Amino acid sequence: MAQQTPAFVNILEVGPRDGLQNESEVISTADKLGLINRLLDAGVRRIEVASFVHPGRVPQMADAEDVIAGLPDRSDVSYIGLCLNKRGVLRGLATRDGNKRGIDEAGCVVVASDTFGQKNQGQTIKQGIKENREMIRFAKSEGLKAQVTISAAFGCPFEGAVKPETVLQIAEEMAAEDPLEIALADTIGVGVPAQVTDLFGRLRELLPEHISMRAHFHDTRNTGIANAWAAAQAGVSTLDSSLGGLGGCPFAPNATGNIATEDLINLLDRSGVEHDLDLRKAIATNQWFETIIGRPLPSLVARAES
Numbered sequence: 001m002a003q004q005t006p007a008f009v010n011i012l013e014v015g016p017r018d019g020l021q022n023e024s025e026v027i028s029t030a031d032k033l034g035l036i037n038r039l040l041d042a043g044v045r046r047i048e049v050a051s052f053v054h055p056g057r058v059p060q061m062a063d064a065e066d067v068i069a070g071l072p073d074r075s076d077v078s079y080i081g082l083c084l085n086k087r088g089v090l091r092g093l094a095t096r097d098g099n100k101r102g103i104d105e106a107g108c109v110v111v112a113s114d115t116f117g118q119k120n121q122g123q124t125i126k127q128g129i130k131e132n133r134e135m136i137r138f139a140k141s142e143g144l145k146a147q148v149t150i151s152a153a154f155g156c157p158f159e160g161a162v163k164p165e166t167v168l169q170i171a172e173e174m175a176a177e178d179p180l181e182i183a184l185a186d187t188i189g190v191g192v193p194a195q196v197t198d199l200f201g202r203l204r205e206l207l208p209e210h211i212s213m214r215a216h217f218h219d220t221r222n223t224g225i226a227n228a229w230a231a232a233q234a235g236v237s238t239l240d241s242s243l244g245g246l247g248g249c250p251f252a253p254n255a256t257g258n259i260a261t262e263d264l265i266n267l268l269d270r271s272g273v274e275h276d277l278d279l280r281k282a283i284a285t286n287q288w289f290e291t292i293i294g295r296p297l298p299s300l301v302a303r304a305e306s
Contacts, residue, residue: 154191189220244297
């Protein structure tokens with residue numbers, strides 16, 4: 001597949017959800033909102049703010065509705081709530097009851113591994129496909145945008161390598177429900193650029209033009225930023241990142257953080273690719289959040305540019 005440097009890449013910030021979900025110390029609702037507001041000031045226009053999961057499984061997300069209730073009503077921002085089942089979509093819809101702004105997008109997830117899917121959300125691949133097709137259909141029927149992430153798309157912490165054909169079969173099933181976009185997530189950070197180029201190239205050939213592609217990389221093996229660049233050159237229009245490189249999945253052993261928003265901004269800036277974020281403001285937000293979390297964050301660019 002011919003690679004081409006994109007003119008513009010959208011950055012989707014996942015720090016308030018994916019970045020925080022694995023933290024052992026619960027961050028206050030006020031500090032989560034402080035983080036979100038600073039990220040918006042830095043130029044973020046699409047952001048995962050919470051996930052609708054059982055608080056016993058992910059305690060950090062127990063205040064999901066309180067966080068969403070405190071979000072600024074910005075017409076230029078799209079707020080995303082992660083939904084692992086139809087109950088999650090119902091909770092997302094409830095945040096919009098009455099005159100409340102609530103979330104704008106339901107972020108659905110299907111796992112490309114039976115074992116990991118059962119540990120993460122109690123679903124085999126077959127069950128996940130059925131549930132997510134119903135979730136997307138239901139969310140759209142209720143006026144909520146719906147997008148879907150295929151997680152563990154490059155490898156499973158329990159089963160090892162994931163076949164590209166498995167990922168593409170899931171993507172074809174999801175595309176039948178006409179979601180806003182389909183994302184591939186390297187949940188355990190095992191992928192390399194050659195795999196990214198191949199898999200997203202094949203995905204683009206499979207999808208109709210109006211369904212865009214998104215990429216979500218973890219930096220477990222130090223390939224996350226290289227993978228992000230490969231994805232952008234393969235036609236991916238949106239890249240996920242997390243402030244400071246925070247993150248990790250509670251159900252994936254040894255999975256480390258997402259690619260850092262500051263590192264991604266630097267990559268795009270120095271490559272001549274347009275985006276909407278301000279590096280200095282992102283670094284300032286990093287420095288502020290260090291005082292909240294009590295330790296330096298992993299971002300290399302924030303460390304180098306401080």
